[in-house]
Amino acid sequence: MDSHGQQDEQRIVWAVVDTGIGPLLLAATREGLVNVVFHATDAVRHRALGRLASRLGGEPVEAPGSPLLAEAIRQVEAYFAGERRAFELPLDWSLISGFNRQVLRELAAGVPFGQVVGYGDLARRVGQPGASQAVGAAMGSNPLPVVVPCHRVVESDGGIGGFGGGLEAKRKLLALEGVLPEPLF
Numbered sequence: 494m495d496s497h498g499q500q501d502e503q504r505i506v507w508a509v510v511d512t513g514i515g516p517l518l519l520a521a522t523r524e525g526l527v528n529v530v531f532h533a534t535d536a537v538r539h540r541a542l543g544r545l546a547s548r549l550g551g552e553p554v555e556a557p558g559s560p561l562l563a564e565a566i567r568q569v570e571a572y573f574a575g576e577r578r579a580f581e582l583p584l585d586w587s588l589i590s591g592f593n594r595q596v597l598r599e600l601a602a603g604v605p606f607g608q609v610v611g612y613g614d615l616a617r618r619v620g621q622p623g624a625s626q627a628v629g630a631a632m633g634s635n636p637l638p639v640v641v642p643c644h645r646v647v648e649s650d651g652g653i654g655g656f657g658g659g660l661e662a663k664r665k666l667l668a669l670e671g672v673l674p675e676p677l678f
Contacts, residue, residue: 519562549588578606596616611649632656
């Protein structure tokens, strides 16, 4: 393939950033941040990059210095340092569609730092009042956790609810945002 042909491919850049909840893989396309993956050990990273290549086409390239990733890394680090409350990054929603995308966009736009929402409340906000289980599934399929804050969705009875990154990570994120007391250990 000549160099012109490669330009037409989706360019995916990625980097790993160390955070208070362990290493996060950040991946971006020309459109914006496309994927955030928890517990980004070598094995997890390898699987995640393979999924991205097959879903989006093109081979992901490690490029922490690319302008979009550098800004995403700065914002993620500032968030974990307690210096940033909102992410201001272009997002590429191409890994998710339909109801799940609708719910996640509402979550990103409508549930700010330090607040939580119930699964049922979020279902009502997108006009599907009976769909709290579907909202749970949408949170589980969130390709942009932390940045699209599925950790802010909790059970109406006060339970913390599930979390793709594990409950310890969810507790730490909610503690960082002042919703829960800091874990003692």
